[in-house]
């Protein structure tokens with residue numbers, strides 16, 4: 001009996017020693033300090049540094065009533081070094097009225113995969129320093145950002161989604177972005193971008209979604225969009241680009257949504273779309289189209305929304 005008791009005690013103490021040695025996984029002090037710097041730049045005042053940033057305590061993770069509208073979410077991966085070390089992998093701060101600027105200090109979170117600062121009042125430029133991070137998603141939608149897209153962002157080979165819509169960004173798109181090997185979403189709507197779409201964009205064959213409306217681009221819709229065969233959504237509304245819509249667009253058989261409007265330029269025939277058998281929404285408004293709407297459009301049985309203005313005549317049946 002005594003023997004059993006002793007064995008039990010020594011087992012308990014052995015167990016305690018092991019848990020003490022391994023401990024709970026910790027976020028390195030350098031990342032905690034980085035978060036403090038980042039908070040200062042963003043103008044974020046309510047992260048509670050008395051608790052572990054990876055703890056999911058309510059100042060670090062809070063969900064809004066609508067699950068689409070997550071307000072804040074700092075996520076760590078705590079599987080590093082056999083579960084002893086955490087690293088911050090995602091920061092989401094949506095609709096928080098943040099008044100500051102984008103923090104170059106983000107680079108000190110060297111495992112960061114996602115930054116989402118949707119709908120704040122952030123101003124200033126996009127820090128080129130971010131190019132050293134293994135980012136997959138960058139979302140800066142709905143802020144007051146100015147300046148150009150830094151060409152260094154093209155070095156982020158992991159990048160799948162770059163969302164910069166509804167800001168005051170300007171200048172030409174850097175040709176270097178054509179080197180992004182994994183990019184799937186490039187959303188640039190409602191900025192003040194200028195110039196032509198760079199030739200190098202012909203190489204963006206991984207694109208699934210491309211939106212560039214409400215900008216000041218020049219030149220024509222390029223023929224090379226035919227190479228974006230994975231594309232499902234293409235929005236070119238009031239982009240500044242000129243027509244005609246290239247007939248090469250017919251190669252985009254995976255499109256579910258096609259919205260083009262306000263093209264300047266000469267009159268053009270209705271583009272061949274009959275191979276787009278997955279199309280649900282087709283909007284071609286003020287594109288200077290003349291002639292008949294092709295009857296074979298009727299073969300697209302998935303089509304739910306069709307808006308075509310300024311077509312000269314409808315086919316007689």
Ligand SMILES: *[C@@H]1O[C@H](CO)[C@@H](O)[C@H](O)[C@H]1NC(C)=O
Pocket residue numbers: 048049050051
């Ligand atoms: C921060 O967290 C600590 C520990 O849970 C708590 O005592 C304190 O009230 C919190 N501070 C704020 C401002 O919520």
Ligand SMILES: *[C@@H]1O[C@H](CO)[C@@H](O)[C@H](O)[C@H]1NC(C)=O
Pocket residue numbers: 061062063070073074075090114
């Ligand atoms: C926070 O984000 C992570 C990964 O980005 C996700 O897995 C998790 O469900 C999110 N948590 C909440 C509460 O939204």
Ligand SMILES: *[C@@H]1O[C@H](CO)[C@@H](O)[C@H](O)[C@H]1NC(C)=O
Pocket residue numbers: 077078079080
């Ligand atoms: C966390 O990091 C480990 C080590 O790099 C990796 O194997 C694992 O897939 C990551 N977990 C998640 C959910 O990303």
Ligand SMILES: *[C@@H]1O[C@H](CO)[C@@H](O)[C@H](O)[C@H]1NC(C)=O
Pocket residue numbers: 081082
């Ligand atoms: C993780 O644990 C294994 C087996 O215990 C060990 O061989 C390895 O060195 C450990 N790795 C790290 C990064 O601590």
Ligand SMILES: *[C@@H]1O[C@H](CO)[C@@H](O)[C@H](O)[C@H]1NC(C)=O
Pocket residue numbers: 090113114136137161
């Ligand atoms: C990136 O965003 C997509 C779409 O919102 C999401 O499914 C994915 O989990 C995100 N990736 C990371 C690493 O946060």
Ligand SMILES: *[C@@H]1O[C@H](CO)[C@@H](O)[C@H](O)[C@H]1NC(C)=O
Pocket residue numbers: 168170192
């Ligand atoms: C867009 O850029 C042009 C020329 O650089 C400038 O005159 C105009 O004010 C800008 N518009 C906005 C909305 O920023």
Ligand SMILES: *[C@@H]1O[C@H](CO)[C@@H](O)[C@H](O)[C@H]1NC(C)=O
Pocket residue numbers: 191192193214215216
């Ligand atoms: C385009 O530029 C003109 C003047 O250069 C400016 O008035 C206009 O607001 C710009 N449009 C957009 C969408 O930025």
Ligand SMILES: *[C@@H]1O[C@H](CO)[C@@H](O)[C@H](O)[C@H]1NC(C)=O
Pocket residue numbers: 178199200201202203
């Ligand atoms: C596309 O990428 C290939 C290989 O990197 C390169 O040789 C080619 O010049 C690029 N095309 C364009 C139009 O930039």
Ligand SMILES: *[C@@H]1O[C@H](CO)[C@@H](O)[C@H](O)[C@H]1NC(C)=O
Pocket residue numbers: 202203205224226227
């Ligand atoms: C784009 O498609 C055209 C025609 O199919 C082809 O000749 C060209 O090499 C392609 N370019 C890239 C960069 O894939």
Ligand SMILES: *[C@@H]1O[C@H](CO)[C@@H](O)[C@H](O)[C@H]1NC(C)=O
Pocket residue numbers: 229230251252253254
């Ligand atoms: C449509 O997308 C699928 C999956 O991304 C791809 O395999 C296929 O080649 C695409 N269709 C066309 C016509 O290129």
Ligand SMILES: *[C@@H]1O[C@H](CO)[C@@H](O)[C@H](O)[C@H]1NC(C)=O
Pocket residue numbers: 240264
């Ligand atoms: C497009 O045409 C309209 C009407 O003719 C004109 O007001 C506008 O300035 C033109 N825009 C460009 C970018 O040429």
